[in-house]
Amino acid sequence: MLVRKASPARAVGVSSGNDRRRILLGVTGGIAAYRACELARLLVKSGKEVRVVMTEAATKFVAPLTFATLTGAPVAVDGFGPSAWKMEHIELGRWAELFVIAPATADVLAKLAGGEADELLSTTHLAFEGELLLAPAMNTAMWRHPAVVENCRRLSERGARFVGPREGELACGETGVGPMAEPSDILEEIESMLTAASGFEGRRVLVTAGPTVEYIDPVRYLSNPSTGLMGIELAREAARRGAEVCLVHGPLAGSGLPGGIPAEPVVSAQQMYEAVMRRIPKADVFIGAAAVSDFRPVRPSAEKLKKEGKRGLTLELERSPDILQAVGRARRPGQVVVGFALETGELLTEARKKLASKRADLIVANAVGAEGAPFGSSSHSILLVPARGEPARLPPQSKRRVAGAVLDRVKSLLDG
Ligand SMILES: Cc1cc2nc3c(=O)[nH]c(=O)nc-3n(C[C@H](O)[C@H](O)[C@H](O)COP(=O)(O)O)c2cc1C
Incomplete structure (x- = not known):
């Protein structure tokens, strides 16, 4: 896998202070943002140290205070806010072992695939050298759009892992592929990524x-x-x-x-x-x-088989x-x-x-x-x-x- 490994915590200003696994949770502006609260809670419950970075759009769905309360840590949203002088994108990128973005909107997939860095979450993505897990969530038509398919392919080729979307009922009332993976499944994927599996080297x-x-x-x-x-x-x-x-x-x-x-x-x-x-x-x-x-x-036809004049086909x-x-x-x-x-x-x-x-x-x-x-x-x-x-x-x-x-x-x- 073309994955760059994160270095141990060495950030100034984002304390680790213990040996808990460090997860950076990115939350973007989709309706599934409320389910990221459950994920944050599950991560904390499973002993992880969690920091949250949100896009502006995500804050329209869930208040940063919710994540701050669940994780016991300040939530990063504005790259030019009062703590801009600490260059949070670099600090968070260095601090995190694993960056999970849940939900990942079509917009953020495009930004990450294109290497854009015009707000804190996507800038942090560029400053981050560890493993990236994406949990996309969107309407089925959006998920199937060739531009989204292409962005996922590009990210996947760079080593990003995906979990979901699953099939189910969407917020718009339709049923199809698009809802975010269950928080428990995302946690399972995170656990699997954190476990240094081996045993097949040279095989x-x-x-x-x-x-x-x-x-x-x-x-x-x-x-x-x-x-x-x-x-x-x-x-x-x-x-x-x-x-x-x-x-x-x-x-x-x-x-x-x-x-x-x-x-x-x-x-x-x-x-x-x-x-x-x-x-x-x-x-x-x-x-x-x-x-x-x-x-x-035995004999595939070179021409399209016509139904005219036939009662059946063997x-x-x-x-x-x-x-x-x-x-x-x-x-x-x-x-x-x-x-x-x-x-x-x-x-x-x-x-x-x-x-x-x-x-x-x-x-x-x-x-x-x-x-x-x-x-x-x-x-x-x-x-x-x-x-x-x-x-x-x-x-x-x-x-x-x-x-x-x-x-x-x-x-x-x-x-x-
Ligand atoms: C009510 C509402 C729900 C939305 N849900 C989604 C969604 O589930 N997935 C998605 O990709 N975009 C969704 N969008 C569109 C995004 O919010 C929009 O593309 C926004 O620019 C994303 O910003 P971000 O990627 O910086 O968070 C939704 C928009 C609204 C108004």
Whole structure:
């Protein structure tokens, strides 16, 4: 990750005076600013030292006094106020270990992406050298706007991490992607970023993510609703633990590709197979989290299929390459192979069959249609079935936590 590490507290005037973790909470002018109060409270409750910097717009939604009371520290808003002589942007930037902006408006995402510095929060962002976590919140149309998507991509490439937005009811009454992540989920992300995870240094991890798409004609295809989130979380977590990661992914919904991780986009199962087989000889670990189409049309039409004069249409399908099986067959000693199984049948039986037929070390099995069924959901109930040892059922939890649990297993397999 292209992340600059914060130095220990060395600011003059912003005292630390203890070894609590130092979180700078940026609050910007969205309706979700009121939920940042809950986040501030959770952070303080979990033992963090919290300072808050607000934009002028944010103060229209929540008074700085609320955050000052919750955190027990003055709130920074005006870069040219009475304490301007202390150059608060530099002091706060040096003081903080982690800068979380929640909510992050479309406006502030644009400012950060463009490196603007015309008020305190964005100036502090430039003066800050640690890890940045963004919790965007906005109307669905705003979140999908190409300018916002592009700004998120740029920030992500620079190493910023994102949490949310989630899907839910917006302040404007619509339902869609846009509400800020739950404060508890933001806290979870912060905790994960603060935990110096390791154990994968010098290891190369190849992850597949997302659906594959098999075209029937130039405008129609066979695919599935995979969002790629599970693979993305695995790639992110492996990188965080020190691995050299490569992500081969099918077409993804949203803009959440992890920054600083090499990624190869593909469309079809055949292309994913070729990308994986090219990269597998150098990988220590393969994690196949992509939802690969098992079948593809034998003869995709070069022209758009017309309905005129037809009462129906029969498509002839053939098997597409079995990537996990090919990786299992080509595996070299010491390589760890992990597959995902999405099943409607009996999970354990199906997972064990898959372990044997693919020569995998671990199958991560999901039940379709069960509570927390995987597609598009951020919380996820799964069964970990190892080739050796007892299976373990994980309760519904975030995909980031599932990724952590899978990588813990992978680590013990690598340590052998
Ligand atoms: C009632 C109201 C609610 C708003 N909610 C949001 C929001 O949820 N997300 C967002 O990006 N902008 C929202 N805006 C627009 C921002 O407040 C506006 O872009 C402002 O310039 C952001 O300033 P800041 O990024 O400096 O805080 C809202 C505006 C109003 C009046």
